[in-house]
Amino acid sequence: MLEKINQRVTKLEIPGTRQFSNRVSALRDGINFTIGEPDIPTPHSVKKAAIKAIENNQTGYSHNAGLFELRESVSNFFKDTYDVKYNPEDQIVVTTGASEGLRSVFETILNEGDEVIIPAPCYSAYEPLVDLLGASVTYMDTSDTDFVPDPEMLRSMITDKTKAVLLNFPSNPTGKVLSETEMAPLVEELASHEIFIISDEIYSEITYDAKHISFSQYPELHDKLFLIHGLSKSHSMTGWRLGYVLGPSELMPHVLKVHLYDTICASLPSQYAAIDALDNSRHSAAEMAATYRDRRDLIVERLTQIGLKTKTPQGAFYVFPSIEKFNMSSFEFADRLLEEEHVAVVPGSGFTEFGEGFIRISYATSIENINEGLKRIERFVEKLS
């Protein structure tokens, strides 16, 4: 029967990140720098809100778009944070994590043969989601432009097949956060085309040197912008599966249809927890970001001492140093580091061909692990040099 299943599914591969994290988890003394989720517990009051919901038997379906009260909380968050108005009635859909938000938007806008442009290196789950719909991804190289998408390059890549541009800042895997001067020409270019913009801002609350600027802050983009957001990273809620999509009122009813056929609604106890996260526990995200900032400072200082050149990440919890000088592929570097020093990192090639020559280190792990892991990386680099 195998040959009868969807050929697009048979072609899918398990992401490279998994291989390294599975291998390191089998080692007693392994240090795992591959993890893409916070190591800090979900805030106490958020957990209590979910427990209360369960005890009150609030365990059924909700409105397909999510509890109205939660959509109001999301709307208030955008008003307070970015001074942007999203109407809870028809511009917000609560989803099963940012992942389902992405899938719902792709299913809403993509026809077979369409193309989506994505600056790369980038998160590895975008392309499979696009491929499954018979559309395709065209990657835009940002490895020579400090991980900033070049508006002229973007213009040259747009064809009549281009349906959308997907952006992810703060970026996984680079930690890049766009400044106002970097955003302005990009927004101008994006505004001049009849294409959708999907902005995955799941790491928006984890920035270190400057506040995140949201694409939603540019009114000229509003009629074509879908914002992908959620609480997985800001409130350590990856397993709660709680995200949301915001977009134009004309288009969101279509996203809602896809979402309701895909999942009916997001988990109800998670939705009650999310109300607490957005109304009462916004400070928790800032506290977590302060913890990551200390780790970021330590890791950048140590990598520099070791001689691994890196841009200082300004957001998310990843650093993306260059390993180009070692004359080996990023896969070989990661493979040998794991074999010889029991330290797992993700090869840059796991984030498209434009990530080759880099490795991704996640610092969503303790200071002790960071110190021990970097000691071993230093020893490994000395052996190579």
Ligand code: PLP
């Ligand atoms: N977008 C990016 C850039 C991510 O890195 C991740 C998870 O690592 C997701 C989306 C998925 O988020 P969620 O767990 O809310 O589905």
